[in-house]
């Protein structure tokens with residue numbers, strides 16, 4: 498299956514993607530995680546990406562599309578993938594379609610995670626992630642680690658993302674509304690969009706998503 502997850506920052510895309518990818522046995526591809534890995538490895542791409550991410554703006558399409566394409570061409574993505582955070586504007590969606598068309602492939606579904614803005618802000622404010630593995634995601638009140646600041650899974654240090662500051666979040670939400678939301682109409686026109694109410698427990702949202710894909 499080839500699936501795209503859309504939703505505002507903090508909607509729970511990464512959290513859901515981890516469970517869905519496991520259930521569906523397809524790789525979870527997050528462009529945000531790929532950029533953060535480049536930042537921690539101090540690559541040229543990481544340096545470039547950081548200058549945009551810190552402001553809450555989108556990293557330019559050219560490098561983002563090339564990075565996503567490269568990842569989707571890895572052998573483990575041959576039979577499907579779950580995209581999280583890509584595409585994030587209409588040009589990226591068009592580039593993805595073009596890439597899939599060339600290979601005679603198409604998307605199966607676009608899951609749109611719907612969460613009210615006040616909840617999204619609470620989710621982001623409390624988000625803590627592990628230095629060792631960005632798939633280890635916690636929340637100070639919704640999913641508190643057993644020991645403060647320490648990852649339950651691997652013992653790594655938990656930290657708050659630089660771009661999860663209040664000011665940057667405001668920009669990211671605006672960027673979401675102006676640049677990312679239009680891809681929902683783009684995919685509606687292809688009949689691919691399923692809206693998932695994403696309030697409630699993590700496992701309830703996963704169950705709704707699995708049902709939508711069945």
Ligand code: ADP
Pocket residue numbers: 504505506507508509510511512513620621623624625634635636637639640695696697698699702
């Ligand atoms: P996104 O990838 O969309 O930015 P995340 O998956 O990182 O979102 O989730 C943002 C924060 O909200 C994290 O701290 C996560 O633990 C928490 N979270 C995710 N899903 C839920 C949920 N259903 N209920 C409460 N908190 C959640």
Ligand code: ADP
Pocket residue numbers: 505506507510528529530532549550551553554555556557561581582583584585589660669
């Ligand atoms: P979230 O969903 O929590 O907002 P991500 O981890 O998906 O966060 O993205 C963090 C930042 O990485 C974005 O604000 C943006 O700067 C950059 N980024 C991630 N994916 C893309 C993309 N597809 N196009 C451009 N920039 C991206």
Ligand code: ADP
Pocket residue numbers: 512634635636639640698699700
């Ligand atoms: P445990 O292994 O401690 O039992 P679970 O993964 O079963 O943890 O989750 C316990 C509770 O935390 C559930 O209600 C679930 O919805 C919620 N939860 C799980 N992962 C996250 C997350 N990343 N963010 C927010 N809440 C979460």
